[in-house]
Amino acid sequence: xxxxxxxxxxxxxxxxxxxxxxxxxxxxxxxxxxxxxxxxxxxxxxxxxxxxxxxxxxxxxxxxxxxxxxxxxxxxxxxxxxxxxxxxxxxxxxxxxxxxxxxxxxxxxxxxxxxxxxxxxxxxxxxxxxxxxxxxxxxxxxxxxxxxxxxxxxxxxxxxxxxxxxxxxxxxxxxxxxxxxxxxxxxxxxxxxxxxxxxxxxxxxxxxxxxxxxxxxxxxxxxxxxxxxxxxxxxxxxxxxxxxxxxxxxxxxxxxxxxxxxxxxxxxxxxxxxxxxxxxxxxxxxxxxxxxxxxxxxxxxxxxxxxxxxxxxxxxxxxxxxxxxxxxxxxxxxxxxxxxx
Amino acid sequence: xxxxxxxxxxxxxxxxxxxxxxxxxxxxxxxxxxxxxxxxxxxxxxxxxxxxxxxxxxxxxxxxxxxxxxxxxxxxxxxxxxxxxxxxxxxxxxxxxxxxxxxxxxxxxxxxxxxxxxxxxxxxxxxxxxxxxxxxxxxxxxxxxxxxxxxxxxxxxxxxxxxxxxxxxxxxxxxxxxxxxxxxxxxxxxxxxxxxxxxxxxxxxxxxxxxxxxxxxxxxxxxxxxxxxxxxxxxxxxxxxxxxxxxxxxxxxxxxxxxxxxxxxxxxxxxxxxxxxxxxxxxxxxxxxxxxxxxxxxxxxxxxxxxxxxxxxxxxxxxxxxxxxxxxxxxxxxxxxxxxx
DNA sequence: TAATAAATGACTAGCGCTGTCATAAACTCT
DNA sequence: AGAGTTTATGACAGCGCTAGTCATTTATTA
Numbered sequence: 001x002x003x004x005x006x007x008x009x010x011x012x013x014x015x016x017x018x019x020x021x022x023x024x025x026x027x028x029x030x031x032x033x034x035x036x037x038x039x040x041x042x043x044x045x046x047x048x049x050x051x052x053x054x055x056x057x058x059x060x061x062x063x064x065x066x067x068x069x070x071x072x073x074x075x076x077x078x079x080x081x082x083x084x085x086x087x088x089x090x091x092x093x094x095x096x097x098x099x100x101x102x103x104x105x106x107x108x109x110x111x112x113x114x115x116x117x118x119x120x121x122x123x124x125x126x127x128x129x130x131x132x133x134x135x136x137x138x139x140x141x142x143x144x145x146x147x148x149x150x151x152x153x154x155x156x157x158x159x160x161x162x163x164x165x166x167x168x169x170x171x172x173x174x175x176x177x178x179x180x181x182x183x184x185x186x187x188x189x190x191x192x193x194x195x196x197x198x199x200x201x202x203x204x205x206x207x208x209x210x211x212x213x214x215x216x217x218x219x220x221x222x223x224x225x226x227x228x229x230x231x232x233x234x235x236x237x238x239x240x241x242x243x244x245x246x247x248x249x250x251x252x253x254x255x256x257x258x259x260x261x262x263x264x265x266x267x268x269x270x271x272x273x274x275x276x277x278x279x280x281x282x283x284x285x286x287x288x289x290x291x292x293x294x295x296x297x298x299x300x301x302x303x304x305x306x307x308x309x310x311x312x313x314x315x316x317x318x319x320x321x322x323x324x325x326x327x328x329x330x331x332x333x334x335x336x337x338x339x340x341x
Numbered sequence: 342x343x344x345x346x347x348x349x350x351x352x353x354x355x356x357x358x359x360x361x362x363x364x365x366x367x368x369x370x371x372x373x374x375x376x377x378x379x380x381x382x383x384x385x386x387x388x389x390x391x392x393x394x395x396x397x398x399x400x401x402x403x404x405x406x407x408x409x410x411x412x413x414x415x416x417x418x419x420x421x422x423x424x425x426x427x428x429x430x431x432x433x434x435x436x437x438x439x440x441x442x443x444x445x446x447x448x449x450x451x452x453x454x455x456x457x458x459x460x461x462x463x464x465x466x467x468x469x470x471x472x473x474x475x476x477x478x479x480x481x482x483x484x485x486x487x488x489x490x491x492x493x494x495x496x497x498x499x500x501x502x503x504x505x506x507x508x509x510x511x512x513x514x515x516x517x518x519x520x521x522x523x524x525x526x527x528x529x530x531x532x533x534x535x536x537x538x539x540x541x542x543x544x545x546x547x548x549x550x551x552x553x554x555x556x557x558x559x560x561x562x563x564x565x566x567x568x569x570x571x572x573x574x575x576x577x578x579x580x581x582x583x584x585x586x587x588x589x590x591x592x593x594x595x596x597x598x599x600x601x602x603x604x605x606x607x608x609x610x611x612x613x614x615x616x617x618x619x620x621x622x623x624x625x626x627x628x629x630x631x632x633x634x635x636x637x638x639x640x641x642x643x644x645x646x647x648x649x650x651x652x653x654x655x656x657x658x659x660x661x662x663x664x665x666x667x668x669x670x671x672x673x674x675x676x677x678x679x680x681x682x
Numbered sequence: 683t684a685a686t687a688a689a690t691g692a693c694t695a696g697c698g699c700t701g702t703c704a705t706a707a708a709c710t711c712t
Numbered sequence: 713a714g715a716g717t718t719t720a721t722g723a724c725a726g727c728g729c730t731a732g733t734c735a736t737t738t739a740t741t742a
Contacts, residue, residue, distance in 0.1 A: 004698060015722045020700060028720055030708095047456055051395035052698035055727050059700090072413035072622075080438055092457065094433060097421055115388050116433065226626045252626070259628045281413075282623050285567045285596050287603045345728065356691045361730060369689055371739090393728035396697045400730090 003046045012040035023048055025313070050092070060119040062092040063308055064112060066127050068100040070224075071252075073280050074297060078124055078147075081301025089309050094118060100126045106136045113142055120144055120308045122301070128160075129194055143311035145304045149195040153324040159311075161304045161325050165195050165277075168293040168329035169202025172247055172275050175291065175331055177210055181245040181273060185218035187232040187257060189249035193224070196249050199277060203247055218243055222253065229256020237264055237272075244272065245337070251276035251283040254290050258336070273337040277329070288335035295329040344387045353381035364389060366654065391433075401460040403433040404649055405453060407468050409441040411565070412593075414621050415465075415638060419488075422642025423463055430650050435459060441467045447477045454483055461485055461649045463642070469501075470535055484652035486645045490536040494665035500652075502645045502666050506536050506618075509634040509670035510543025510588070513616050516632065516672055517586045518551055522614060526559035526584035528573040528594050534565070537590050540618060544588055559584055563594065570597020578605055578613075585613065586678070592617035592624040595631050599677070614678040618670070629676035636670040 005023075009016040014033060021029050022037040029037075040046070050061050065082055067075050079095060086093045094116045098108060113121065120143040127133055128146035137144050143159075150162040176184050186203050189196035200219065207214055217239055222228035229248055233256065236243055248254035254276030258268060266272050268288055276283050279294035303325050346364075350357040355374060362370050363378040370378075381387070391402055406423055408416050420436060427434045435457045439449060454462065462485040468474055469487035478485050484500075491503040517525050527544050530537035541560065548555055558580055563569035570589055574597065577584055589595035595617030599609060607613050609629055617624050620635035644666050 006698085016699080017701095017722060018720085021721085024700080030720065033720080049396070049698050050458070051392040052727090053700075054392035055390070055396050055697085055729085056699040056701080058727070072417040075417055076413040076438075079436065083436070083438065092435060095420065095424070095436060097417075097424065117391070255626050259626070262628045282596075282626065285593070285600070285623065287600045347728090357729085358692080358731090359690060362690085365730080371689060374689080390728050393697090394730075396699085397728075397730040399697065 003044045005046070005048065007044055008037065008040045008046045011044060012036045048090075050090075054117070060117040061090060062094050062116060062118055063120045063122065063305065063312070064094045064096060064116065064118045065122050065124075066096045066098060066109060066112070067124065068098055068126065069124065071278075071280065074124075074278075077297035078122075078301040081298040081303075082122055082305040084298070085302045085305035085309065089313075091119070091305075091309070100130070105130075106132050109133060110136060110140065113137075113140070118142070119312045122304050122308060123147065125149070125193055125195065129192070143308060145308045145311075147300060147304050149193075149198040151198070151326065153326065157324060159307075161300060161307065162327065163195075163295060163300065164326055164328040165198035166202040166205070168295075168331070169199035169247070169277070170206045171202075171331045172277065172291070172293055173203045173206035175333065176245045176247060176273060176275060176337060177206065177212075179245070179273065179337060182210075182212055183215070183218070183241065183243045184245045184247055185220065185236050185243035187229060187246060187248040187253050188219065188221050189224040189228075189253065191221065196224075199249050215241075217241075222249070224250050224252060226252050226256040226259070229253035229258075230260045231256075233257035233260035234264070237261075237266065246272065246274045248274065248276050251278045251280045251290055251292055254292070254336070255282060255286050258286050258290070269336055269338050275337050279329075279332055283332075283334070286336070288338070291334045291337040292332050293329040294332050296327060300325075300327050344385045346387075346389065348385055349378065349381045349387045352385055353377045395458070401458040402431060403435050403457060403459055404461045404463065404646065404653070405435045405437060405457060405459045406463050406465075407437045407439060407450060407453070408465060409439055409467065410465065412619075412621065415619075418638035419463075419465055419642040422639040422644075423646040425639070426643045426646035426650065430654075432460070432650070441471070446471075447473050450474060451477060451481065454478075454481070459483070460653045463645050463649060464488065466490070466534055466536060470533070484649060486649045486652075488641060488645050490534075490539040492539070492667065494667065498665060500648075502641060502648065503668065504536075504636060504641065505667055505669040506539035507543040507546070509672070510540035510618070511547045512543075512672045513588055513618065513632070513634055514544045514547035516674065517588060517614060517616060517678060518547065518553075520586070520614065520678060522586040523551075523553055524556070524559070524582070524584045525586045525588060526561065526577050528570060528587060528589040528598060529560065529562050530565040530569075530590035530594065532562065537565075540590050556582075558582075563590075565591055565593060567593050567597040567600070570594035570599075571601045572597075574598035574601035575605070578602075578607065587613065587615045589615065589617050592619045592621045592631055592633055595633070595677070596623060596627050599627050599631070610677055610679050616678050620670075620673055624673075624675070627677070629679070632675045632678040633673050634670040635673050637668060641666075641668050 005016045005019050008019045019037050069075050082093050096112050123146045128148045146160045148160050149165045151164040151166045220232040222232050246257050248257055254274050257274050261268055261272055276290040276292040279292045283290040283292045346357050346360050350360045360378055410416050423434050437453050464487045469489045487501045489501050490506045492505040492507045561573040563573050587598050589598050595615050598615050602609055602613055617631040617633040620633045624631040624633045
């Protein structure tokens, strides 16, 4: 039932140390011994005992994912991607939902790292944007990867996976412009999330490129919530000069805007086009369905974890490209911005 | 930095064996020595090395949660509840998203148990309803708790946490009846999920109690999806005798029905009342917001994990009530079933 | 107070693996 | 071919803890 390293060793006719070498990618193993050992491993279906490995090496085979995101779909996708990478490398994922705004958050993260003896951490917003967390982790020398909003790799962002919200927002705005809209409003997300700023910048850049002067009244501050979208849209539609299109910082806000439009008897997309961002499931379940931008979250998370493992494993080949991955969310056109006849 | 059991022992002025006794709930420890040891543990912030414990005792301190549920909110809530319980008992949660319909699913679960050396498993639908999984787990003697739909505890369901969908559905139907509706249709979820059957039964029981004959055309088979709700509602509204209210098996279906009603220019709730089930976030983000039933998922999951620990820990007191918890989702009334004037 | 029961400690042997270091085998180079 | 050097492999201790065995101390009861 239980296969140990000894079984593998005798099966392969080598010492257990050699099996250990193979398991850990250590150099100085001849090709044919390597193969012999691998054959034995496969034959016996050997699975190393993580606890023993852990204890003996004082290395750890788990990474952590801290989240505080009201968006369950995002979290599920992220953890799915990390899990995929973990399975591939024989790591375990320790998830830790918490409150990013709690005053003791840095200590909490540190405690988690120690208690679960983590080998590294993947950080998504808002944690990836908190300098105190990054500092604390650097101080204790724990490898971590941040998934953040950004378009240009830079040495400062060396341990980051970038999601190019700017370009994606540019594309969405452009789509609206191509539809003939010129009075396009923007509903912001939470100010402290850099994604909101990046998306706003992309929107502004697209307008600027067409030579359209930005109307400050068309930029409505808010937060990443349905309610915020409701309020924002109501506010916009009370303006003397109303927008003909709204670009909401995410789908939830867009859904709120849609809801408000319904309350005000405004026809979508005839009288008002609305676009979201994220391609969350309910962007398909509003009426009409939302034009949005799709983030490949599973892949993003997978890459982030892979990157983390490269910092985590002592003997892994570092030959793989170490450049920072940049993901650009893709435009998904649906009926909420259909061509107005 | 690193506190070992020896440190605790000398701090408390006892032998390491006694500390070990305390850590493992072994009998034969006097109250005051227990307290002394606990004090030392707290003072030194001692955290036992899980790997060493694991290795030495060949016990495991992680439980697993397998999921295959398109409903991210459900999954997030469940894992949150389990995590709460895990933290309390010093366990770790290993999550494992997978495909319940994959042919090798039983083996996959078994592999997971072995590979991650799980101490137990919490099963939610659809896994909690798969007899082959339960059998396989029983065969290897792994403790597991199932969260399933049901209203009456029974010995056969000894390791279950019950969610009383029947009663909740009864309540929703009753709410509709009290509003004066008599032609109430039911949109089913997936047939293989027992929750769908339970909810249907609750609906039927409520009608029967009022002496309303069930109209077979008002019961529409389907699945737990938005699309299914769209189709179901369309089908219903083409009937010669249309229903005045629809009870959808979950919020997603209800959202689909809402969407279809919109397409057909049917006013909600004036011409048609719609109720969902689940109280998922988007039940608040439709227009109008949905009447639904709220499941306390976090609490349910927590209890399930607690129950599991009782089977897992060798020396834990079994004095706590061992009766099966039954949770009844509560009615949440919103505008989709407002009183029609 | 003796007799019995309960609590604690000293000691030991691992759990399954990795790290260190010594040794054996394989290559160089003259 | 043999000395020198590199590379591959093995022997052995020990990671931090649990669990068992006894011996010993302390509390409880008759």
